[in-house]
Amino acid sequence: MITxxxxxxxxxxxxxxxxxxxxxxxLADACRAADLPGVLDVVPAAxxxxxVLVPGTDLGSVRRAVAGLEVRTGPAGAAPAGSVEIPVVYxxxxxxxxxxxxxxxxxxxxxxxxxxxxRVAFGGFAPGFAYLTGGDPRLAVARRAEAxxxxxxxxxxxxxxxxGVYPRSSPGGWQLIGRTDAVLWDLARDPxxxxxxxxxxxxVVEGR
Amino acid sequence: xxxxxVLSTGPQAxxxxxxxxxxxxxxxxxxxxxxxxALWLGNRLVANPEGAAGIEIxxxxxxxxxxxxxxxxxxxxxxxxxxDGRPVGHHAVILLRRGxxxxxxxxxxxxxxxxxxxxxxxVPPVLGSRSTDVLSGIGPAPLAKxxxxxxxxxxxxxxxxxxxxxxxxxxxxxxxxxxxxxxxEHAADPRGxxxxxxxxxxxxxxxxxxxxxxxxxxxxxxxxxxxxxxxxGAVQLPPGGAPVVFLADHPVTGGYPVIAVVxxxxxxxxxxxxxxxxxxxxYVGGVS
Numbered sequence: 001m002i003t004x005x006x007x008x009x010x011x012x013x014x015x016x017x018x019x020x021x022x023x024x025x026x027l028a029d030a031c032r033a034a035d036l037p038g039v040l041d042v043v044p045a046a047x048x049x050x051x052v053l054v055p056g057t058d059l060g061s062v063r064r065a066v067a068g069l070e071v072r073t074g075p076a077g078a079a080p081a082g083s084v085e086i087p088v089v090y091x092x093x094x095x096x097x098x099x100x101x102x103x104x105x106x107x108x109x110x111x112x113x114x115x116x117x118x119r120v121a122f123g124g125f126a127p128g129f130a131y132l133t134g135g136d137p138r139l140a141v142a143r144r145a146e147a148x149x150x151x152x153x154x155x156x157x158x159x160x161x162x163x164g165v166y167p168r169s170s171p172g173g174w175q176l177i178g179r180t181d182a183v184l185w186d187l188a189r190d191p192x193x194x195x196x197x198x199x200x201x202x203x204v205v206e207g208r
Numbered sequence: 209x210x211x212x213x214v215l216s217t218g219p220q221a222x223x224x225x226x227x228x229x230x231x232x233x234x235x236x237x238x239x240x241x242x243x244x245x246a247l248w249l250g251n252r253l254v255a256n257p258e259g260a261a262g263i264e265i266x267x268x269x270x271x272x273x274x275x276x277x278x279x280x281x282x283x284x285x286x287x288x289x290x291x292d293g294r295p296v297g298h299h300a301v302i303l304l305r306r307g308x309x310x311x312x313x314x315x316x317x318x319x320x321x322x323x324x325x326x327x328x329x330x331v332p333p334v335l336g337s338r339s340t341d342v343l344s345g346i347g348p349a350p351l352a353k354x355x356x357x358x359x360x361x362x363x364x365x366x367x368x369x370x371x372x373x374x375x376x377x378x379x380x381x382x383x384x385x386x387x388x389x390x391x392x393e394h395a396a397d398p399r400g401x402x403x404x405x406x407x408x409x410x411x412x413x414x415x416x417x418x419x420x421x422x423x424x425x426x427x428x429x430x431x432x433x434x435x436x437x438x439x440x441g442a443v444q445l446p447p448g449g450a451p452v453v454f455l456a457d458h459p460v461t462g463g464y465p466v467i468a469v470v471x472x473x474x475x476x477x478x479x480x481x482x483x484x485x486x487x488x489x490x491y492v493g494g495v496s
Contacts, residue, residue: 007390010469013439015390028233043232043437045461050437052229052238055472123235124435124461127344130235131435167235187334187346193234 002027002071006063009050014062016049021121021133021161023073024049028122029081029198030071037061044122044197046131080119081198086165087206088113088156092176094144098158101141101175109177110205112136113156118163118201123193128167128185130195135163147173154179156203163203165195180206210327210359211275214351215309218269221351223329224322225261228337228346232437232460239341242414242456242479243320246284249372250324253281253301255365260328261338263351265321271311272323274304278359279326279367285318285480286376299372318377318480326367327360342414343457377480383488384453384478386443386468391433394465395445396425401468401489406451410483414457416444417478419487423449424467435461441470441478443489455479 002023004016018027028044031051038057043050053062090110099106118132143159148171151157155166157174166172167184184194195201214221224247227240241247241264251260263270268287279301282289286298290311296302304310315321331338331348340347351357392398404422411418424445431447438444438461442454446464453470455478470478471492481487 008387008469009390009439009466010387010441010471012441012472013469015436040229041232041238043439043460045436046434048436050232050439052232052437052439122435122461123233124459125235127235127346191234192335197233 002073004049004066006066011059012053012055012057014051014053014059014066016051016066017047018049019047021046025119025121025198026073027071030069034065034069036065045124046122080200082196083200083202084194085202085204086180086182088178088180088203089206090178092156092178094175095177098139098141098175098177102138104138109139112139113163113177114203114205118203120195120197120199120201121162122197126167126170128193128195129164130193132163132195132201133161137161139163141175143173144175147171151176152179154181156180209275210278210361212272212278212325212357212359213275214353214355214357215271215273216269216353217351218265218267218312220266221270222264222340223261223331223348223351223357224264224339225337226259227339227456228335231335235460236335236344236346237341237458237460238440239337239339239347239457241322241339243284243322243476245473245476246320246322247324249299249374250281250283250322253283253299253367253369253372254279254324254326255367256324256326256328256363260324260360261331262325262329263323265312265323266319268312268314268321270321270323271309273309274306275356276306276359278304280304280310281324282312282321283324284320284322284377285315287315287321288313297371298376299374301367301370317379319482320480325359327362330358330360341457343459377477379485381486381488382477382481383490384474385471385492386489387471387493388468388491391465392467394426394430395467396427398467399491400424401443401451402491406487408481408483408485408487412481412483414455416455416458417453417481417487419451419453424451425449431465433463433465435463436466438462438466439469441472441475442466443468443470453478
């Protein structure tokens with residue numbers, strides 16, 4: 001049973017804090033499914049879920065509704081909402097640095113990244129960018145000391161407990177291990193984001 | 209054809225409606241009019257549905273020519289306005305005949321003027337909204353000279369009032385009401401925002417209002433968090449101690465602590481604060 005801590009967020013929001021990102025995924029799903037009063041948006045993040053409310057919504061009623069949610073994590077967490085395979089060429093500029101930081105060889109970094117499925121935990125940073133969680137814990141590395149001013153679209157990176165793919169060229173500080181041709185964001189597609197909340201993501205070596 | 213031709217834009221002119229809530233998990237923010245109350249008022253004056261798109265104009269300098277008989281209204285910052293050289297009122301219903309030109313000077317106070325058009329600006333919506341999000345680049349491009357803006361058909365409702373007795377944005381200090389938290393413990397003085405006479409910095413835009421005039425001390429070990437959702441009105445405290453008030457095009461998530469959140473209604477007033485204008489904060493409670 002997940003019991004979030006409720007934190008104030010002005011007069012039109014409520015911040016729910018839980019223990020880890022796995023609980024966030026389950027709690028955000030439950031909040032979307034529960035049809036809570038006055039909720040405009042559900043914003044999952046690393047340890048929290050922000051409920052953005054219609055102005056004038058009675059915060060007490062939202063607090064009571066959240067307290068009444070029965071949110072449980074099964075042995076494997078929530079069932080994934082869809083599955084996406086992303087082919088990657090593992091020739092990123094930082095792959096040697098990631099190997100050094102993790103104590104793995106470069107082939108072992110690739111094996112770890114492709115060896116188990118990731119999950120879409122939350123978005124942010126840019127449309128279509130997904131923070132992926134649940135990967136091999138040996139791949140946890142700090143961001144680069146200095147961000148790059150331009151990271152190409154399709155770059156596959158690591159930062160902290162997360163992996164992610166840059167939807168478009170942008171500045172960025174993640175450790176880059178590879179690149180993909182997958183289109184992460186396409187407004188002509190419904191939904192535009194390739195990686196949607198709760199989806200399972202499998203990285204595979206391109207051409208195999 | 210019901211349309212407006214853009215003759216000049218001033219520093220920035222954007223199509224805005226009430227935004228596209230519900231896409232944060234895909235990294236898309238709500239966006240929408242920076243001063244929603246002003247857009248609402250304009251739409252009410254021309255009897256539009258509240259979600260109709262209008263034009264958000266920063267510091268005047270904007271001009272359009274009507275391609276048909278159109279009913280419009282100006283709200284928000286009270287930019288002096290003329291139709292074919294004849295002064296017209298603010299917060300008032302204005303008729304533009306075909307070929308007539310509406311021109312805006314620089315408002316004496318406030319930052320953003322709204323032009324509501326009966327029928328609404330009907331550029332193609334993106335994810336359910338015609339708002340331009342300057343942070344993510346989603347939505348119509350910023351307006352440029354020569355743009356033809358299609359205007360929708362007249363709604364069934366008719367304008368009921370000619371003038372709305374609403375005060376335009378003030379020139380002096382603006383006080384914003386805030387609720388402490390969710391991360392006020394990340395400031396050495398959790399209520400420190402109220403103790404500084406802040407000034408809106410020149411680095412202020414639709415994403416956020418950066419404040420100068422002081423800094424808030426950040427205790428050792430505080431100052432950074434795993435990414436958290438950001439809402440409109442969030443007052444974020446970066447490690448340098450100079451707070452940022454997030455406005456309409458705020459990022460979806462961020463890793464610096466939010467020490468207080470501006471009351472929703474006051475975020476509209478914050479969006480009218482000019483660079484260099486004094487800003488104060490007043491804590492309010494009882495919204496638990």
